[in-house]
Amino acid sequence: xxxxxxxxxxxxxxxxxxxxxxxxxxxxxxxxxxxxxxxxxxxxxxxxxxxxxxxxxxxxxxxxxxxxxxxxxxxxxxxxxxxxxxxxxxxxxxxxxxxxxxxxxxxxxxxxxxxxxxxxxxxxxxxxxxxxxxxxxxxxxxxxxxxxxxxxxxxxxxxxxxxxxxxxxxxxxxxxxxxxxxxxxxxxxxxxxxxxxxxxxxxxxxxxxxxxxxxxxxxxxxxxxxxxxxxxxxxxxxxxxxxxxxxxxx
Amino acid sequence: xxxxxxxxxxxxxxxxxxxxxxxxxxxxxxxxxxxxxxxxxxxxxxxxxxxxxxxxxxxxxxxxxxxxxxxxxxxxxxxxxxxxxxxxxxxxxxxxxxxxxxxxxxxxxxxxxxxxxxxxxxxxxxxxxxxxxxxxxxxxxxxxxxxxxxxxxxxxxxxxxxxxxxxxxxxxxxxxxxxxxxxxxxxxxxxxxxxxxxxxxxxxxxxxxxxxxxxxxxxxxxxxxxxxxxxxxxxxxxxxxxxxxxxxxxxxxxxxxxxxxxxxxxxxxxxxxxxxxxxxxxxxxxxxxxxxxxxxxxxxxxxxxxxxxxxxxxx
Ligand SMILES: [Fe+2]
Ligand SMILES: [Fe+2]
Ligand SMILES: [Fe+2]
Numbered sequence: 001x002x003x004x005x006x007x008x009x010x011x012x013x014x015x016x017x018x019x020x021x022x023x024x025x026x027x028x029x030x031x032x033x034x035x036x037x038x039x040x041x042x043x044x045x046x047x048x049x050x051x052x053x054x055x056x057x058x059x060x061x062x063x064x065x066x067x068x069x070x071x072x073x074x075x076x077x078x079x080x081x082x083x084x085x086x087x088x089x090x091x092x093x094x095x096x097x098x099x100x101x102x103x104x105x106x107x108x109x110x111x112x113x114x115x116x117x118x119x120x121x122x123x124x125x126x127x128x129x130x131x132x133x134x135x136x137x138x139x140x141x142x143x144x145x146x147x148x149x150x151x152x153x154x155x156x157x158x159x160x161x162x163x164x165x166x167x168x169x170x171x172x173x174x175x176x177x178x179x180x181x182x183x184x185x186x187x188x189x190x191x192x193x194x195x196x197x198x199x200x201x202x203x204x205x206x207x208x209x210x211x212x213x214x215x216x217x218x219x220x221x222x223x224x225x226x227x228x229x230x231x232x233x234x235x236x237x238x239x240x241x242x243x244x245x246x247x248x249x250x
Numbered sequence: 251x252x253x254x255x256x257x258x259x260x261x262x263x264x265x266x267x268x269x270x271x272x273x274x275x276x277x278x279x280x281x282x283x284x285x286x287x288x289x290x291x292x293x294x295x296x297x298x299x300x301x302x303x304x305x306x307x308x309x310x311x312x313x314x315x316x317x318x319x320x321x322x323x324x325x326x327x328x329x330x331x332x333x334x335x336x337x338x339x340x341x342x343x344x345x346x347x348x349x350x351x352x353x354x355x356x357x358x359x360x361x362x363x364x365x366x367x368x369x370x371x372x373x374x375x376x377x378x379x380x381x382x383x384x385x386x387x388x389x390x391x392x393x394x395x396x397x398x399x400x401x402x403x404x405x406x407x408x409x410x411x412x413x414x415x416x417x418x419x420x421x422x423x424x425x426x427x428x429x430x431x432x433x434x435x436x437x438x439x440x441x442x443x444x445x446x447x448x449x450x451x452x453x454x455x456x457x458x459x460x461x462x463x464x465x466x467x468x469x470x471x472x473x474x475x476x477x478x479x480x481x482x483x484x485x486x487x488x489x490x491x492x493x494x495x496x497x498x499x500x501x502x503x504x505x506x507x508x509x510x511x512x513x514x515x516x517x518x519x520x521x522x523x524x525x526x527x528x529x530x531x532x533x534x535x536x537x538x539x540x541x542x543x544x545x546x547x548x549x550x551x552x553x554x555x556x557x558x559x560x561x562x563x564x565x
Contacts, residue, residue: 021307024306024307024315024319025306025307027299027303027306027319027322027323028299028300028303028322028326028534028538029303029534029537029538030538030542031538031541031542031543031545031546032542032545032546033296033326033329033330033333034330035545036326037323037326037327037330040319040322040323040326041323043319044316044319044320044323047312047315047316047319048316050312051312051313051316054312067312068311068312071312072311091541092541092542092545144552145548145549145552146545146548146552148552148555149547149548149549149551149552149555150544150547150548150551152544152547152548153544153545153547153548153551156544237307237308238307238308240308241308241309241310241368242310245310245426245428245429248310248425248426248428248429249421249425250310250311250313250314250368250418250421
């Protein structure tokens with residue numbers, strides 16, 4: 001098996017899955033019906049991407065692996081998502097800021113992956129890019145609304161930014177797998193992605209009257225499988241059925 | 251035109267099977283009845299998201315998770331669509347939400363039962379969406395135009411939900427003994443509440459006569475309930491699980507299934523707020539509403555700021 005390529009797919013899929021999971025927790029509990037529907041939509045898009053990545057990963061892995069065995073039966077340390085997407089739904093400001101930071105990174109990432117030498121990855125990226133563009137538009141609009149809305153919404157959004165922004169750095173940091181994949185022409189060049197992402201963030205924050213936090217990046221290594229304490233609880237939900245009733249068809 | 255001739259014209263329209271539109275004159279009672287019924291229906295869609303939403307994060311496969319997310323999202327869409335239909339009668343969505351939270355407005359009692367296992371998601375799709383369709387297919391021909399049109403659109407999605415739920419049950423029943431037991435347990439718990447979804451017996455249903463006359467309803471509660479039993483029993487047979495009613499038998503003479511007595515005391519208990527989850531459901535909606543207040547205020551404030559800026563620019 002092409003181990004590096006497999007792990008790169010986990011890296012891509014796990015980010016979408018854990019963020020999709022956090023959004024799915026909100027279904028039915030949103031601040032309005034319209035936002036409820038929109039956030040569920042984003043969650044659905046992300047899980048759609050997860051399925052594409054993991055179906056391909058299962059193919060590479062062979063050995064009777066399936067999209068579900070990859071999604072649900074790994075141990076905590078084998079998940080490759082960034083810590084940012086694990087952060088809980090503290091309030092709507094946290095939900096929106098987490099989404100916005102991720103989207104600012106995700107869209108330029110996909111824009112690069114469209115040119116991947118791996119045709120399957122390129123095809124998945126091409127399909128996801130339209131979705132991601134919509135996600136970024138949605139989250140940017142809400143950051144502006146909340147940032148430049150009321151006193152309370154401004155404060156809450158700034159607080160969410162102060163909490164979440166220091167986790168963003170991790171997604172830009174090239175891990176050994178990402179370096180290898182970039183060299184092979186399969187993966188993205190994260191330096192380019194970072195530059196575009198930072199630009200987007202600056203533009204949107206200015207319009208939102210929000211401040212880029214002057215806080216050092218947190219030392220986190222989710223991509224290496226060192227997750228937050230939230231992760232075990234996320235997996236308890238996510239894996240519950242597959243763990244309690246192993247090897248069954250659903 | 252005096253009230254009497256307006257009334258006559260209205261009744262004539264109804265008798266001729268024409269639809270009543272929001273701009274048309276209508277008796278105050280007709281308007282009130284519709285606000286009550288459509289908002290109650292909308293609330294049911296919205297509260298119904300909670301028991302099913304309870305299993306989204308624990309769905310057993312990616313395929314099922316995506317399908318469940320999409321289903322619950324459809325229900326939100328149904329709620330939205332129905333609130334809009336009710337708004338044409340002169341009530342706002344916020345007012346309707348307040349009525350739901352204060353307990354003044356009701357929603358379908360079925361959603362006050364808990365979803366305890368994954369099989370409950372199958373059973374709800376099969377039975378609850380199934381019962382809803384029977385009611386809603388009838389409502390596609392209801393006399394109030396916006397409500398009838400909303401039903402046409404919603405029914406298509408509900409029948410998709412019903413098939414999906416049945417397919418979950420079928421998979422469980424063809425699975426391991428544990429899975430089949432899970433399906434049977436879900437049927438045991440959801441069967442009787444599903445029969446109660448059609449409302450009180452005709453003899454005890456205060457609104458039925460007027461509703462039939464105004465062609466709001468075209469079939470009685472008992473007729474719809476019978477139709478549901480007749481459709482559902484053979485489906486349970488295919489699954490190979492049994493409906494928890496020893497009096498359920500085919501009646502050659504009537505051409506229908508006979509079935510046992512419904513526990514109406516339980517029904518009224520749940521309607522009156524004493525079901526297992528009544529409090530939880532309203533608390534969850536109250537929490538979302540309260541926590542969403544600053545978000546809604548921010549959206550309004552931001553829109554005003556934007557409008558002011560535009561005005562300044564054009565001045
Ligand atoms: Fe519905
Ligand atoms: Fe419905
Ligand atoms: Fe439905």
